[in-house]
Amino acid sequence: MLCPGPRPRNAAATRTAILDAARERFAAESYDDVGMRDIARDVGVDAALISRYFGSKDDLFLAALDSCGDGSALMSGEKADFGRRVAHEIVFEPKKAEKLKGMSIMLRSIGSAKASEMVQNTCTQRFFGPLEDWLAGPDATVRARVLAGFLMGMSVSRELGGGSFDLEPAECERMRDRLAPILQDLIDG
């Protein structure tokens, strides 16, 4: 919603507006495909202002990634219920993935040479690490990796298939019931 006329002078509001726009953009397109001018247009501001507020594009990308929090939303709730919950919410209702926006950003840009290092570091610190701690037990590291890989793989698979699985409800339930114990087994160790 761009309003005509000059933008009101409010540095704090403008800064967070830029950050919000960047988060949305980077979750939808790769680091390389997102231009400073694109984000600026979303906010209704000149691209030069972004450089002034955030420094470089890298800094803005990191700030956007940071603003998504860690993966703790994924690990909230009952551990015993995890398999079923994740199988349902993440795999078959990706629209609820708002809480996983950070994962979307990482997945979008993991292929980009300019962003991959930032993505790797962030992923290790805020996703793999907490997940590993949460899982605990034997082989926690590799179980965390496999679990995270599964979630990301479903996301990629959905993307490659054209945006959704297009499942009928009955099919969805069958698949959920099949996947839930698999995931739960990885949780329980």
Add this chain to the structure above:
Amino acid sequence: MLCPGPRPRNAAATRTAILDAARERFAAESYDDVGMRDIARDVGVDAALISRYFGSKDDLFLAALDSCGDGSALMSGEKADFGRRVAHEIVFEPKKAEKLKGMSIMLRSIGSAKASEMVQNTCTQRFFGPLEDWLAGPDATVRARVLAGFLMGMSVSRELGGGSFDLEPAECERMRDRLAPILQDLIDG
């Protein structure tokens, strides 16, 4: 291995050399990060020649993707053995993934706006489709998607973790034995 002096005049050899170099590059870097001049330097040729032989960068990318064949290498061998074989080879010995170079190329560039459509089409036709036919049985479509997603997710997870799982042999075996029946269950329907 670049030799000094002018390149011998051999159109066919030069063409396949370009195609080979492109395949390697696109398997290691994203569409956006691979430049025509990079590939040209690998071959020891001028970038303009690539345009002449293959048309546009898109055409070269598609040719590289095409030259990888379909996923039939993945689906060769005994079906009853699939779970254990894949769990071992793909998940824990990624160096053997030569036969899955096409998958690497797709994964690298799925995030790029310029390449995503080409990747999606190729993936559906040469990976999801054959896999679905091979699996057959009830819910074949979604089983194929989940299975493919799992394989890709392991690849992404390895990438994000810094290139390898760094597992000890014993750990590797435990994980293989745990994953094999999961994969096999998706195969058998």
Add this chain to the structure above:
DNA sequence: GACGCTTGTCAACAGGCGTTGACAAAGCCA
């Protein structure tokens, strides 16, 4: 040898990128 086709090189173009520094306008304070 001279022609003509093929194979490869070179320089340049147009377009896009992130970033910078100069400038304008708004608001605050004396």
Add this chain to the structure above:
DNA sequence: TGGCTTTGTCAACGCCTGTTGACAAGCGTC
């Protein structure tokens, strides 16, 4: 009112990209 800082805009820079057309050299054929 006159200055000063903050907030935002604008034009431009240097760099890199894919692609093009002109040019050079190799090679077979007459």
